[in-house]
Amino acid sequence: MKNNIQKLAEERISYLFKKAEEVAKSGNPELAKRYVTIAKNIGMKSQLPIPRTLKRKFCKKCYSFFVQGKTVRVRIQKKDKRIVYTCLICGNAQRYPFSKERKALKSTQRLRKQ
Numbered sequence: 001m002k003n004n005i006q007k008l009a010e011e012r013i014s015y016l017f018k019k020a021e022e023v024a025k026s027g028n029p030e031l032a033k034r035y036v037t038i039a040k041n042i043g044m045k046s047q048l049p050i051p052r053t054l055k056r057k058f059c060k061k062c063y064s065f066f067v068q069g070k071t072v073r074v075r076i077q078k079k080d081k082r083i084v085y086t087c088l089i090c091g092n093a094q095r096y097p098f099s100k101e102r103k104a105l106k107s108t109q110r111l112r113k114q
Helices: 002-026 029-045 099-113
Strands: 072-077 082-087 093-097
Touching: 002 029
Parallel strands: none
Antiparallel strands: 072 082, 082 093
């Protein structure tokens, strides 16, 4: 029973993010924000975490969907080796490490285990 609910929640979350992307690109950021909020609430209700790829597509403070140039500014900090997403609506900044370093770190950890 619980597995079916989580599977349905995953499908709804992915569908809502697809719709949010379509709506945000067409020029309606408020509706896209609403879709992201609904998807977040579904995840919390079903105790299902939102996948990492989808987490980086919206602002964690105001839930606005990221569209480069319209709602988000993306910068690379070479010194700190991370990517900075700055929401142009609320000004919140989210920092993530480069994915290449993360992949290299995981591959070296796998080799050490073997």
